[in-house]
Amino acid sequence: MKSTFKKLKGSKIALEVTVEPQDFQKYWDSAYERAVSNVSIKGFRPGAAPKELADNAINKALVMENAVNDAVRFTLNKITDENSWTMIDKPKVEVVSENSPLEKSGFKYTAELVLYPEITLPDYKKIAAKIREEKHEVAVTAEEISQSLEWLRKSRAPLVLVARPARKGDVVEVDFEADGKPATDKFELGEGKFIPGFEENIENKKGGDEFSFTIKAPNDYWKEEMRGKDIAFKVKLKSVFEMNAPEANDEFAKTLGKFENLEDLKKNINEGLKAEKENKEADRIKVKILEGICEGTKADLPEIFIEKTLDGLVEELRKTIEGAGKKAEDARGDLRKAAERRVLANIVIHEIAKQEHLEPSKEEVEEESKFHAGETKGLDVSRFYDYIYGILINKKVFELLQK
Secondary structure (H helix, E strand, C coil): CEEEEEEECCCEEEEEEEECHHHHHHHHHHHHHHHHHCCCCCCCCCCCCCHHHHHHHCCHHHHHHHHHHHHHHHHHHHHHHHHCCCECCCCEEEECCCCCCCCCCCEEEEEEEEECCCEECCCHHHHHHHHHCCCCCCCCCHHHHHHHHHHHHHHCCCEEECCCCCCCCCEEEEEEEECCEEEEEEEECCCCCCCCCHHHHHCCCCCCCEEEEEEECCCCCCCHHHCCCEEEEEEEEEEEEEECCCCCCHHHHHCCCCCCCHHHHHHHHHHHHHHHHHHHHHHHHHHHHHHHHHHCCEECCCHHHHHHHHHHHHHHCHHHHHHCCCCHHHHHHHHHHHHHHHHHHHHHHHHHHHHCCCCCCHHHHHHHHCCCHHHCCCCCHHHHHHHHHHHHHHHHHHHHHCC
C-alpha cells in the first residue's frame, strides 16, 4: 500500500491511496470465502457445495464491491492510526481505478477526511496568572442595601384597589396594543419597565379609561428595526392599585425569617449582595482568562463543528430573534463569529484538560450526575455521560487556571 496526503483548510486531509494487487488479494480472498460460505445450493449444506458450483452461484461483482470496501476500511484505519489522526466525520471516498484491482496496477482511491484539529496553545498558566492580577475587590454600598430593602418592602405590600387617578408608585393592570400587537401587563408606575413615555401617558388616568398615544422610539432602542420610529399605542387601564408597603423596622425584619432586628436583616442583605458580586467577578475573570488563551491559540476549526454549534445557537436564540421580527435561520451569518468563538473555547478547554491529565474518573461522573438529572431529559445514556463529562472538564480546567 502506498499513500500520499496534503492538508486542506478546515482541518481536512486530501488522501490518495494505492492498494497493490498482492495486497488487495487478501481482501478479495476474504470476501470470496464469505460469499462461498453463504451459497445455498439444493442438496448441499451451506458451504459444502463443490467449489465449481459455488463459484458459478456467487455474484462476482458483489464480491468485488465487498473486497474494495474492506480494502478502503482497513487501509484507512491503518493510515489514520499511523498518523494519529482522529476523524470527526464520515470520509468522502472515491475509487479512481479504471482496471480490476487484481490487475498489475492494483486499485486507487481518494478520500477527503475531516479531522479533530491540531491545536497549539500559548502559555495558558502565564496568561491566567496575569489576568488574575486584574481581579477587582467587591464592596456593597449603603444605597444597594437600601434598594434591596425597598424591594423586600414592596414584595410584601398588600395591593388596594382605588378609584382615583394613577400616580407613580401605584400598581396598574393594562391591556394595550403596540402597532396592532396586543399585550397585557401588571406593573408599578415609575419603574421604567417600558419604552420612555409609555408610563407617563398612563399617569392621571383612572381604571376603565381607554386612550391612545404615539411615542417615538429612542435611537438606542433595543429593537433595532424600531429605532427612531413612531409607535402607536392603544391602552385600556383596567385597574389601579395602591401599594401599602410596610415600614422597614425590627418587626418587619422578623417577618422575613430568623432575624432579631432590622440590622440583622441588613447584615444578611449585605452578605448576599457581596456573594453575588464576588461570583460575578469570578465569572468575569474566568471569561477573560479563556478569551486571552483563545486569542493566543492556533487552530484550524473544522466547518462541521462550526455548523453544529451554529445550529445550537440559532435554537437558543430563536425566541429572541423571532421576537425582533426576524427569521431565526437568517441570523446564522450574524451568529457565525460567536459560533467560532464557542468552538475554539471548547477545543482549548479540552486540550488543556488533556495536557494536564484532568480527565474525570467514572466515580466523579456518577457523583456529578446526581446534581443534573433534571437537565438531561431526552438524552440517551451516552449523551448524558458526555454532558456530565463536559461539565467536569470545565470545572477542573478553571480550577487549575484560577489557582
